[in-house]
Amino acid sequence: MTLLNLSPRLRLGVSAALIALVAGAAGFGLAKLQGPGKSPVTPATAGKGKVLYWYDPMKPDQHFDKPGKSPFMDMQLVPRYADEAGNALAGITIDPTQQQNLGVRLATVERGEFADSVAAAGSLDFNQRNVAIVQARANGFVQRVYARAPGDIVAAGAPIADILVPSWGGAQSEYLAVRQTHDPALEAAARQRLVLLGMPTGLIDSVGRSGHISNVVTITTPVGGAIQTLDVRQGMTVSQGQTLAQVTGLSTVWLTASVPEVQAGRIRLNQAVTAELAAFPGETFSGSVAAILPTAQADSRTLNVRVELPNTGGRLRPGMFATVHLSGDTGQALFVPSESLIRTGKRTLVMLAAGKGRFTPVEVQTGRESGDRTEILAGLNEGDTVVASGQFLIDSEASLAGINARPLTSAPPAAPASPQTLYRTDGVIEQLKGESITLSHGPVPAIGWPAMTMTFKLSSATLAKGMKTGDHVTFGFVQKPDGPVIEQIRPMGAVR
Known part of the structure; x- marks a missing residue:
């Protein structure tokens, strides 16, 4: 009897059996060819180079010299290949479709006016001086x-x-x-x-x-x-x-604000204060710091700050709660959206977008908070791009892949070590107005700046005398607290 004489259904079953037999024989031959103890080559593992070590994705910091079952979890160890070793600090790559599915949203690290303000909860009390x-x-x-x-x-x-x-x-x-x-x-x-x-x-x-x-x-x-x-x-x-x-008189009342102990150093006498009460939505009450009480609350680790508020019409009643804003000095600072920070308890991280879908965890040092912004003291540079939404999912993926966060010690400096260091580069004048000049300049490797277009201050308006838009110039600038200031500028090719 031949295969052609069988019924269609029986013919199909015999064909499947033959295919399985051939595949099994091929697999056996491949395994024999590779020899004992060698893993079979599959499309998932082919072309990835030499295996450096094996690790458990749940504890990527532990390395093993051979495959097997993880001693920590009921799962097989995962190999780390040679061409993946450089990714430990380079980060992970996520294609645009996955970024959209994760809801990834990016934000730029900016430098601008940053108000040194403190927000605290407070309550009204009688003025015990009256x-x-x-x-x-x-x-x-x-x-x-x-x-x-x-x-x-x-x-x-x-x-x-x-x-x-x-x-x-x-x-x-x-x-x-x-x-x-x-x-x-x-x-x-x-x-x-x-x-x-x-x-x-x-x-x-x-x-x-x-x-x-x-x-x-x-x-x-x-x-x-x-x-x-x-x-x-x-x-x-x-x-x-x-x-x-x-x-007790009611012409004035005391507003006692509980300021966190870590922010106590930013409070001073006569500091301007605004308060908002739920009883009067949309209305703001103004006053100033009348006293900073000498003891901190041990249970809440807060410092009590006393503010004296006028009580016109007797509307402010002791016992009411208020949201208190203590205004401070305003100055230039580097900042990111507060939502982009990943606070682990021991350190603070952000996911740095390095371009082409690559993301790297970076450790940062944070400073003051103002509204929905947080000051960055170290770890990032102006113009960097960070993940503002979806960063926790990317951080989890980086942890599973064994990617280490870039520590503060290896991060590019957020500011030059010395405010008097003169950095030199060349560029083209895009706009010239008074003591302000906009230049399309080349990279500045000493401080990690790429080529970009930005506005500088001139130490003197006479520095750019005779120059005009479109001129190619070479210039030197210093970093100051309020931004870079050009100290030297001359046309390209001019004699020093």
Whole structure:
């Protein structure tokens, strides 16, 4: 019987069996050809060069000299080939389609105005410098109390209680008798005695005008504000110097801001402050730092900063919460979007886009934060491109591939070592305006600058006298805190 005489279904089964047999024989022959202990050549491994070592993708820092199962995870070790060794610092490559799927978004490292501001949470409190203590001036009895209670808001001069002082009756009788003698000296002495007994000046004048004894005095509050304590009741006996009430003024309030301890060095007295309260959306309250309290809160590691705010209309109530912004000096700084940072706890990384889909993890040193921006002190240069979105997925892929982050010690300097170092290159004048000049210049290897077009300051407007747009020039510049400044510039070919 031949293969042609079989049914179509049986013919198909026999054909598959024959193909499998041939493939198995070929594989056996290939394995025998390679010899024992050698891995078979596959499209996935062919052409990758010599194997340097094997590693576990979950612990890429551990290297092994032969294949096998990982001692850390239930998985096979992965080979590292010779032509991949240079990628340890060069990074990984991701094609544009995968970048789009990962949602990769890039941002440029910029240098510009950076406000040294601090944001903190705060709460309102009474101004403890504006407190009045209401006391009894003499021994007596409470004849009447006015409808007051702690927490009430009262105006200045509001009555608190009427006190009957029996001892004042005899002294007032003597004062009226002395007035009949029309002896100024005796009258002044009698009046002084009433003052020493604690009688208010207004009551003394009233007795002198009416000629009648008045030993009931109304105790009033000297300031307007909120009653904090009220210790007077009708019928009770009071003694001289006894506190009847405590009133705190509301014309100003204290805003206590809790500033993180690490930012305490950026706070100073009289520093401008703005505050936003949830009770008044869209409205900003301004003040200044009145005091920096001497102790830090051990539980929250914060420093309390006191701000005095005017309380026009009494709208600000102690106990309200606020978002506080303490403004600082503004200066030039290198910065990246805060969302691009990967904070590991021990160090801070960014994913540097090196072009052509290649990304490298780079360690950076961060400084101040302002809004959604973070200052970069070391690790990056102006004009570098970093990943602002999707960097965590790329970092995970780099970790699995055993790629090490570029440390700070090997990173290009963010600024020249000496502000007086003169860096030289040549370029073409694109624009010339006063003490500002825009040049398309060549690379500056000493500080890691590629060829680019940028604007420089001239140390003097006379440096570029006689030059014009399109001229080819050679120039030398120094790096200063506010940007590069050209110290020397001359046409190409000019004699030094």
